[in-house]
Amino acid sequence: MSMRTLDDLDVKGRRVLVRADLNVPLDGETITDDGRIRASVPTIKALTGRGAKVVVCAHLGRPKGQVNPKYSLRPVAVRLGELLGQDVAFAADVVGDSARATVEALQDGQVALLENLRFEPGEDSKDDAARGAFAEKLAGLAELYVGDGFGAVHRKHASVYDVPRILPHAAGGLIVAEVEVLKKLTEQPERPYVVVLGGAKVSDKLGVIANLLTKVDRLLIGGGMAYTFLKAQGHEVGRSLLQEDQLDQVRGFLSEAAERGVELVLPVDVLAATEYAPDAAHEAVEATAIPADREGLDIGPKTRELFAAKLADAKTVFWNGPMGVFEFDAFSGGTKAVAEALISSGAFTVVGGGDSAAAVRKLGLPEDGFSHISTGGGASLEYLEGKTLPGLAALEE
Ligand SMILES: Nc1ncnc2c1ncn2[C@@H]1O[C@H](COP(=O)(O)OP(=O)(O)O)[C@@H](O)[C@H]1O
Numbered sequence: 549m550s551m552r553t554l555d556d557l558d559v560k561g562r563r564v565l566v567r568a569d570l571n572v573p574l575d576g577e578t579i580t581d582d583g584r585i586r587a588s589v590p591t592i593k594a595l596t597g598r599g600a601k602v603v604v605c606a607h608l609g610r611p612k613g614q615v616n617p618k619y620s621l622r623p624v625a626v627r628l629g630e631l632l633g634q635d636v637a638f639a640a641d642v643v644g645d646s647a648r649a650t651v652e653a654l655q656d657g658q659v660a661l662l663e664n665l666r667f668e669p670g671e672d673s674k675d676d677a678a679r680g681a682f683a684e685k686l687a688g689l690a691e692l693y694v695g696d697g698f699g700a701v702h703r704k705h706a707s708v709y710d711v712p713r714i715l716p717h718a719a720g721g722l723i724v725a726e727v728e729v730l731k732k733l734t735e736q737p738e739r740p741y742v743v744v745l746g747g748a749k750v751s752d753k754l755g756v757i758a759n760l761l762t763k764v765d766r767l768l769i770g771g772g773m774a775y776t777f778l779k780a781q782g783h784e785v786g787r788s789l790l791q792e793d794q795l796d797q798v799r800g801f802l803s804e805a806a807e808r809g810v811e812l813v814l815p816v817d818v819l820a821a822t823e824y825a826p827d828a829a830h831e832a833v834e835a836t837a838i839p840a841d842r843e844g845l846d847i848g849p850k851t852r853e854l855f856a857a858k859l860a861d862a863k864t865v866f867w868n869g870p871m872g873v874f875e876f877d878a879f880s881g882g883t884k885a886v887a888e889a890l891i892s893s894g895a896f897t898v899v900g901g902g903d904s905a906a907a908v909r910k911l912g913l914p915e916d917g918f919s920h921i922s923t924g925g926g927a928s929l930e931y932l933e934g935k936t937l938p939g940l941a942a943l944e945e
């Protein structure tokens with residue numbers, strides 16, 4: 549892979565569009581974990597330090613091309629300013645009058661943040677022309693482009709894929725660092741190589757399993773991901789997260805894992821709750837006997853032990869996706885148990901994903917207990933699959 553880096557760009561006095569991943573968890577307007585903002589700071593500082601006018605762009609959540617104040621990046625601009633130690637001008641739109649005026653007013657060394665890219669339907673459009681037209685407008689705000697949003701490099705979106713094909717570009721330090729670590733996992737990982745999958749982006753991440761089955765020795769499935777597997781085995785999953793349209797695909801994974809001799813480990817018990825709420829009544833039940841009116845919000849105590857045992861002899865581990873709804877204390881125990889098992893395994897351990905990384909911090913686990921905490925979940929998984937990621941390919945051109 550050869551990507552130009554910041555050292556290859558002459559940025560002084562020029563407007564540089566930085567695509568960052570600032571997709572942080574929010575509780576109303578309060579940022580509950582600022583890890584991704586912190587991770588974006590070094591590249592922005594490197595650019596301001598060299599006298600660039602820095603225009604940061606990013607997405608938040610999935611507002612689907614509609615302006616929705618719930619997904620405004622405004623609170624992120626404030627936090628970014630605090631972390632940079634300088635004001636961050638906030639544009640109230642993405643490529644409209646406010647964005648143009650905000651960018652126009654930037655002096656050398658100053659920083660602006662545009663509103664959520666996904667308020668614009670062109671950003672994530674599947675139609676090349678629509679995406680391209682939006683990319684032209686976005687590119688028009690700057691003279692140079694720096695790709696640094698590692699967590700979004702698997703998305704063929706305008707700001708990730710099309711803009712670097714218009715503007716002279718380079719990779720920021722975060723992307724360079726992330727790729728360097730993940731590369732180690734693709735080049736002869738020490739075995740046993742175990743991948744742990746959980747979380748809630750089930751339909752997105754089920755897709756990576758086919759390729760992972762050709763690479764790993766063991767796959768542990770927890771979180772919201774587990775229930776489609778349990779259902780595919782014919783069990784009742786009640787009101788748990790379920791990807792009904794992917795049951796056949798999942799049955800295929802179960803038989804392929806068996807054929808390849810890959811150990812696919814599913815929960816044996818779960819915490820079944822009456823509702824999705826922090827104080828919901830709940831109890832541990834066998835994973836094969838989830839009551840029809842309950843939803844599984846965490847892995848149960850027996851599964852925590854089972855997963856810990858399956859991690860104990862691992863030499864390489866990649867983990868993406870919390871084991872339960874860790875945001876609610878009552879359902880955070882499974883995630884904590886898995887995190888602790890990674891830490892005590894002594895393996896080369898990589899945790900990836902916005903929420904997984906946030907969980908590690910929220911649960912008070914030492915960040916240096918892991919070999920690497922990646923800002924990308926889906927992006928890391930697709931990298932590990934050996935796929936060409938649009939945002940990396942565009943930077944390599
Ligand atoms: N059993 C479950 N049911 C519903 N949501 C779950 C469950 N387990 C985990 N989650 C949710 O998954 C979310 C994180 O998923 P995801 O975005 O895929 O992870 P990451 O950001 O680490 O890549 C968390 O908000 C968590 O509450």
Ligand SMILES: O=C(OP(=O)(O)O)[C@H](O)COP(=O)(O)O
Nearest residue numbers: 571699700901902924925926927
């Ligand atoms: O949160 C993200 O990915 P992750 O949950 O896989 O870590 C990225 O910001 C990408 O967001 P997306 O999955 O809505 O494209």
